[in-house]
Amino acid sequence: xMFRLCLLITLLSSWSQLALxxxxxxxxxxxxxxxxxxxxxxxxxxSLEGIETTVFVKFDDFQESSQQKPFDFAILPSFxxxxxxxxxxxxxxxxxxxxxxxxxxxxxxxxxxxxxINEGTVGIVDEFGRENMKRYISTIIKNRDxxxxxxxxxxxxxxxxxxxxxxxxxxxxxxxxxxxxxxYKSNPIEVAQSEEVQNPAIxxxxxxxxxxxxxxxxxxxxxxxALGFDGLARLP
Amino acid sequence: MxxxxxxxxxxxxxxxxxxxxxxxxARRSHDIVEQFxxxxxxxxxxxxxxxxFIYEQDNSKAEQELYESILKEKPKAMLLLDNKAVSMAxxxxxxxxxxxxxxxxxxxxxxxxxxIDSQKYPMAGVAYEVSGFSLVTQYRYxxxxxxxxxxxxxxxxxxxQSLIEDARKQLERERISLIAVDIDKLSxxxxxxxDVISSQLxxxxxxxxxxxxxxxxxxxxxxxxxxxxxxxxxAQKLPIPFLCTIEELLKQFQFCTFAVYPNHEDLAVQTSxxxxxxxxxxxxxxxxxxxxxxxxxxxxxxxxxxxxHLRPIAExxxxxxxxx
Numbered sequence: 001x002m003f004r005l006c007l008l009i010t011l012l013s014s015w016s017q018l019a020l021x022x023x024x025x026x027x028x029x030x031x032x033x034x035x036x037x038x039x040x041x042x043x044x045x046x047s048l049e050g051i052e053t054t055v056f057v058k059f060d061d062f063q064e065s066s067q068q069k070p071f072d073f074a075i076l077p078s079f080x081x082x083x084x085x086x087x088x089x090x091x092x093x094x095x096x097x098x099x100x101x102x103x104x105x106x107x108x109x110x111x112x113x114x115x116x117i118n119e120g121t122v123g124i125v126d127e128f129g130r131e132n133m134k135r136y137i138s139t140i141i142k143n144r145d146x147x148x149x150x151x152x153x154x155x156x157x158x159x160x161x162x163x164x165x166x167x168x169x170x171x172x173x174x175x176x177x178x179x180x181x182x183x184y185k186s187n188p189i190e191v192a193q194s195e196e197v198q199n200p201a202i203x204x205x206x207x208x209x210x211x212x213x214x215x216x217x218x219x220x221x222x223x224x225x226a227l228g229f230d231g232l233a234r235l236p
Numbered sequence: 237m238x239x240x241x242x243x244x245x246x247x248x249x250x251x252x253x254x255x256x257x258x259x260x261x262a263r264r265s266h267d268i269v270e271q272f273x274x275x276x277x278x279x280x281x282x283x284x285x286x287x288x289f290i291y292e293q294d295n296s297k298a299e300q301e302l303y304e305s306i307l308k309e310k311p312k313a314m315l316l317l318d319n320k321a322v323s324m325a326x327x328x329x330x331x332x333x334x335x336x337x338x339x340x341x342x343x344x345x346x347x348x349x350x351x352i353d354s355q356k357y358p359m360a361g362v363a364y365e366v367s368g369f370s371l372v373t374q375y376r377y378x379x380x381x382x383x384x385x386x387x388x389x390x391x392x393x394x395x396x397q398s399l400i401e402d403a404r405k406q407l408e409r410e411r412i413s414l415i416a417v418d419i420d421k422l423s424x425x426x427x428x429x430x431d432v433i434s435s436q437l438x439x440x441x442x443x444x445x446x447x448x449x450x451x452x453x454x455x456x457x458x459x460x461x462x463x464x465x466x467x468x469x470x471a472q473k474l475p476i477p478f479l480c481t482i483e484e485l486l487k488q489f490q491f492c493t494f495a496v497y498p499n500h501e502d503l504a505v506q507t508s509x510x511x512x513x514x515x516x517x518x519x520x521x522x523x524x525x526x527x528x529x530x531x532x533x534x535x536x537x538x539x540x541x542x543x544x545h546l547r548p549i550a551e552x553x554x555x556x557x558x559x560x
Contacts, residue, residue, distance in 0.1 A: 152530055
């Protein structure tokens, strides 16, 4: 009897540890810091203890990894939920009180004005895959029929796209402008701003269930800073 | 009844009758090209069926075989993965005008910006050479070094002038002056190029201090006899870094302090997107032309860095490879 009880306790304990260890968090965001650095910061955050955290720079890598083994949680651009329904947003990342941002639309030659955007090629970082990016752009730049879209896989490549003439315009979240200025000395022209876009969110996988979720409201200020934000808003 | 059973069994076995393929990849038999073709297949196979025409570099009948392959597969478009494939496709467009309906996108070839006339042929492409802009701005950012003047040696007769002019304009915006020395203008028949190259590799030019040398990837200038006696010797002697766009030059020799070279995985995205914009968005190859490769990898040579007292900014190293 005693032996059976011990066996049961051991099994239950290993099962609960396994269940906790199995929780996986993915991050795919436009980042101004290296993914390795972000991963290191998040791994030292006590609120994420026992959670396997992986940072992705490229959308395709995130998608491929999710398909092989789904993540339980993910920190992703806000429109992700519109295109892929398996995730439900639970927290919105904030900067001060702001829960939204704009993309800046930049060009490098005066001739490429907002009026000519339909004729030109627009460069953007791939956040949702080729097809969804077209839908996304038509949502955030209204009344313009942008036909030529050029996607790159990471923000490191967005300015060269413009500087080397592969695109006539590029779009960059306003908070990444300082990174661009640190790296390049060219003076791009700010052609326009996109519609307001909601900040990235923390998502929970719908089919993953709610048990033993980490308490994201306790994410450390270091983690939030590394993600490029300073607060969180709980979503209904 | 037997016929329906047969159809049902074949269906279960995933049998597909011989169908025309959407995209034909023309490539030589080579490990790196094969890996690249695999990446392209991965990016495109969700929406398209693909087939490959693989040839040996010395196959003199490859062009005819490519033509037969096109007739058999009837592709909607072609992907050309080296200079030979580009050259064969151009001949076929010339000799079989009906093929002008089949657009192609090329990459992994050298000098594609000059070899492909997108106004004449239904061809677009991604140049395989890393631009001077990418090389120099990445170096400046990683090492946080002031870079005002960069030296490059090139040969105008090799029709590479346009790449130099592009780089000059692009770097000017970055407040970097490109000092481009045309070796063809300094040499004539019988001139010892080793001496010419050697005399031009110096730390000041036209009264301007040079902060880096861009080693232009031109086989003619980097021949083994010039390489040993001029390039390598000068790279080890001068107090300025030599920047390369070929990984092997950094790995194998005490020559390049820093290298930037194409990221094949991302190049596959750039190439396949170009093809999809032709097939799906109705964009003409002439509107696309040949564009620069955007995404690159970086590497540094520790020994030369130490010699030049250069230190990269640690948090910017990211995925930079470090070689001893």
